[in-house]
Amino acid sequence: MRYPFILIALLIILCSCNNQLVVSRVEANNISNDSLVMLSDADVAELVAPYRENLEGDMSRVISISNDDLVRAKPESELTNLVADILLETGVAFCQFANHDFMPDVAYMNYGGLRVALPKGEITVGHIFQLMPFENEMVLLKVSGETMEQFVQQIALRGGDGVAGMRLGIVDGRIGHLEVDGKAFDVKKDYWVVTNDYIAAGGDDMSMLANRKKFIETGLKIRDIMIERLELEHQRGRQIQGILDGRIYYE
Template sequence: MSEEVGVMDSSIVKLYAPYKNILEKDMNRVLAISDVELVKDKPESPLTNFLGDLLLTEGAKVGQNQSTKLTPVVSFFNYGGIRSSLPKGEITVGNIFELMPFENEMVFLELKAEQIEEFLHYIAEHGGGSVGGIQMVINDEKATNVLVGGEKLAMNKTYWLVTNDYVAAGGDGLEMFQNSVQYINSGVKIRDAIISFLEDKNKKNEHITTKLDGRIRNE
């Protein structure tokens, strides 16, 4: 290595060091306290339920800031995009980056009832997943006894779903999402929405608690 390259490398390190320290400090920042370890599993689990409910809550907040003033009634996290568990005790910014390392953004899809039904059959075929606003029974890899927002699926209605831009574009085999009635990208990163939700909990001195509630059951 030449002396000139060595000097250049040293300069880069000096320039980067303060930012590295800031980043590391933020990664260790505690966002919230969880009373339980959150691990993903199917057909439902504490982590998948927690993320589904979180996305529905944050989606409603963000949706009300859109010009359409929409409120999603269904949420979906793709199972493969959930890359780690969340610990019992302190949850840090670093934990959320490990959980959700992608730069995916929150999007809203207006879907016909038939598309919701197709989507839920997809969930059933894959043995469950991370959803909010849904109750269903998996029977022979099909979604049965479906409730959306506590009501039976109405075939003459459309429903707003909140998810990420990756699956909204048909990723992970969700081709039915490509034919949505409307598509709105909020510009809000999913990871930032998770962090915002946890910070809000912490401000209210509320711990993270979640449990199985039978939203997805095998028959």
């Protein structure tokens, strides 16, 4: 289900600030290359200039300031933690907005989905497009405790990933310790995971998520969520402060 203006509403819930528009789609039409209608290079340049300038202007818009370089690393990193935290907070806000009777327990952002580091200093829209070049959407999954255990085991096997809402101790590529929402993991319980549609479809060796009990689309691009959230925090005078809190560690 698509919720009109839902991203704006979620950000109001999260930050109580004004929203900003973000480029979400660029449409183009073919121009017939007829021998009787030929445009010079100068004509073409003049034709596309307003569109190029608008796009370049948006990409160069400063949306945040970072105190440090944010580089992905394992078992955890300031970059993966930042993205996962924003994903979990937005998932909670979505459920509140949609009047769901549950809240996500865990957020997951795959390591490979973050393509570059974010630099120290000014962060622009373009930086977020480089960080997340894919059109991934935020989704919610209800999984059994057994599926959750298989899912977290895959995270442990690869030595860490982007997570929020859990604390995972890894021993020789296996789960040594696992807490969800501050409580000991219970294989008999069901859990809600907020992640991207690529992972939900079994991408990046997460095929166990095909055994989910429920699946909810949000229609929200994770890249847009990041841009809007960082920009709103910037307007409130808050800089990006990386966090390492031991949410994933080697025992």
